[in-house]
Amino acid sequence: ETAVFQTPNYHVTQVGNEVSFNCKQTLGHDTMYWYKQDSKKLLKIMFSYNNKQLIVNETVPRRFSPQSSDKAHLNLRIKSVEPEDSAVYLCASSYLGDEQYFGPGTRLTVL
Amino acid sequence: AQKVTQTQTSISVMEKTTVTMDCVYETQDSSYFLFWYKQTASGEIVFLIRQDSYKKENATVGHYSLNFQKPKSSIGLIITATQIEDSAVYFCAMREGGTGGYKVVFGSGTRLLVSP
Numbered sequence: 001e002t003a004v005f006q007t008p009n010y011h012v013t014q015v016g017n018e019v020s021f022n023c024k025q026t027l028g029h030d031t032m033y034w035y036k037q038d039s040k041k042l043l044k045i046m047f048s049y050n051n052k053q054l055i056v057n058e059t060v061p062r063r064f065s066p067q068s069s070d071k072a073h074l075n076l077r078i079k080s081v082e083p084e085d086s087a088v089y090l091c092a093s094s095y096l097g098d099e100q101y102f103g104p105g106t107r108l109t110v111l
Numbered sequence: 112a113q114k115v116t117q118t119q120t121s122i123s124v125m126e127k128t129t130v131t132m133d134c135v136y137e138t139q140d141s142s143y144f145l146f147w148y149k150q151t152a153s154g155e156i157v158f159l160i161r162q163d164s165y166k167k168e169n170a171t172v173g174h175y176s177l178n179f180q181k182p183k184s185s186i187g188l189i190i191t192a193t194q195i196e197d198s199a200v201y202f203c204a205m206r207e208g209g210t211g212g213y214k215v216v217f218g219s220g221t222r223l224l225v226s227p
């Protein structure tokens with residue numbers, strides 16, 4: 001099956017903890033993205049990688065750090081989560097800057 | 112800086128009718144790419160249709176078509192013969208063609224409700 005996969009589906013944690021989200025695409029794309037979607041459904045790009053190279057790095061808190069081992073994988077680590085980090089984190093991929101294919105998302109709840 | 116604006120927060124229509132969703136964008140680039148995506152109630156986001164700025168013809172895919180008005184920086188999505196399953200949130204998005212990487216900016220979305 002060719003798609004974008006994300007784990008976990010849900011994660012509940014407490015303020016100050018560290019969390020990691022994983023994303024894998026089997027579409028053969030060379031570009032991957034992380035988005036944050038808040039409770040109002042606003043989609044904001046956080047990071048973008050092309051062939052393991054960071055090409056888009058929006059203004060996000062320094063506790064967020066992306067990690068790419070190869071062009072098919074892009075993970076997101078959040079050190080010391082805050083309540084405002086509660087959101088759905090969506091991973092996507094594309095060939096260059098073409099239309100994007102999204103994963104199912106990871107819903108993070110910070111207590 | 113690029114910006115995408117969707118002013119319609121929600122639209123309600125009857126099944127089998129035609130609906131148009133508005134989207135205006137701002138960019139300094141002469142080359143750019145416009146996309147529409149659909150997010151279903153389950154949260155799944157799928158790509159629907161795309162318009163490249165250098166193409167004069169409006170894109171059409173199935174029962175989705177675009178109304179591209181370049182002088183007005185407008186890219187409307189038209190859905191003909193709407194179906195219940197078209198109920199979703201629709202996002203307009205833009206990517207500039209310059210050297211800013213592949214950054215895509217999304218609008219705030221329009222919620223479409225199709226009733227029988």
